[in-house]
Amino acid sequence: MKPAAFRYHRPTTPAEAWEALAADPGAKVLAGGQSLVPLLSMRLAAPSALVDINGIRGLDAIEITDEGVRVGALVRHADLLASPAAREAQPLLALALSHVAHATIRNRGTCVGSIAHADPSAELPAVLALLGGSLTAGSARGTRVIPAADLFIGPLETTLDHDELALAVTFPALPAGAGVAYDEIARRHGDYAMAGVAALVAPDGTVTASYVSCSEVPTVVDLTGVPDDELGAVALRHLDPVEDIHATADYRAHLVEVLTRRVVSEARKARA
Ligand code: FAD
Numbered sequence: 001m002k003p004a005a006f007r008y009h010r011p012t013t014p015a016e017a018w019e020a021l022a023a024d025p026g027a028k029v030l031a032g033g034q035s036l037v038p039l040l041s042m043r044l045a046a047p048s049a050l051v052d053i054n055g056i057r058g059l060d061a062i063e064i065t066d067e068g069v070r071v072g073a074l075v076r077h078a079d080l081l082a083s084p085a086a087r088e089a090q091p092l093l094a095l096a097l098s099h100v101a102h103a104t105i106r107n108r109g110t111c112v113g114s115i116a117h118a119d120p121s122a123e124l125p126a127v128l129a130l131l132g133g134s135l136t137a138g139s140a141r142g143t144r145v146i147p148a149a150d151l152f153i154g155p156l157e158t159t160l161d162h163d164e165l166a167l168a169v170t171f172p173a174l175p176a177g178a179g180v181a182y183d184e185i186a187r188r189h190g191d192y193a194m195a196g197v198a199a200l201v202a203p204d205g206t207v208t209a210s211y212v213s214c215s216e217v218p219t220v221v222d223l224t225g226v227p228d229d230e231l232g233a234v235a236l237r238h239l240d241p242v243e244d245i246h247a248t249a250d251y252r253a254h255l256v257e258v259l260t261r262r263v264v265s266e267a268r269k270a271r272a
Pocket of ligand 1: 111122
């Protein structure tokens, strides 16, 4: 099947992109195209226009700031995975990114696109939620910072307005004395996870975990003080693993139990 007809814009500045988005409520941003193009080809999406942001300069920077790792809208998964500075500032990024798809997809797909797409089976939204990061959005009306807790509102649904371009996401750096870990189970390496868990042990011993493919939006669960053999059961009270063609709901729940114990233990050991 081929995509339905659409108009195509290739802005060279954020302002031009904002103008194109504001002019057409049916327009969509095109970044790496690794999620959007398959949706177009299967006609599961039929935007009236695509605003291709790949010609905009200055959106491909990875910066380590006082707030953490700031990732521009054209940073590809492979760029962030290969960045020693990002790995040092926030090791959870590389731990999770090594599970995102395959090398060819990581070469083109963007980290910000993954956050904007808000797929509950994607790793980076869960990481952003766990770390309490944020997304910086711009439009002709100005820029605003959206905390992760206010960003994800449903599967493939965020609080970004249709005329807003996500300019960057910021992942807080790992504080001294904290530890992180990530693990997931997929049918083949690079497939979307049947279940995935990211864990953070804070310097004060607080334990939180965030889940992939187990709820409609990234869900952060406080596991502080929970005995090891109850971690999975406590987490499951906040999750809603469902059956699909890849796994039954029971199997997903089992993976939550096994992975939560494993990942919390690894995060404790990783405390710097
Ligand atoms: P696009 O496909 O270009 O866009 C996706 C959506 O986000 C669109 O609605 C678009 O309008 C919106 N968008 C993108 N950028 C912006 C922006 N700057 N501002 C506003 N809106 C924006 N992902 C995983 O996380 N884990 C996996 O295991 C995984 N496996 C995959 C396997 C396959 C076979 C494929 C094809 C993809 C897989 N992906 C996986 C998806 C991949 O990570 C994508 O790169 C990512 O989901 C979207 O990034 P993108 O840059 O390609 O966005």
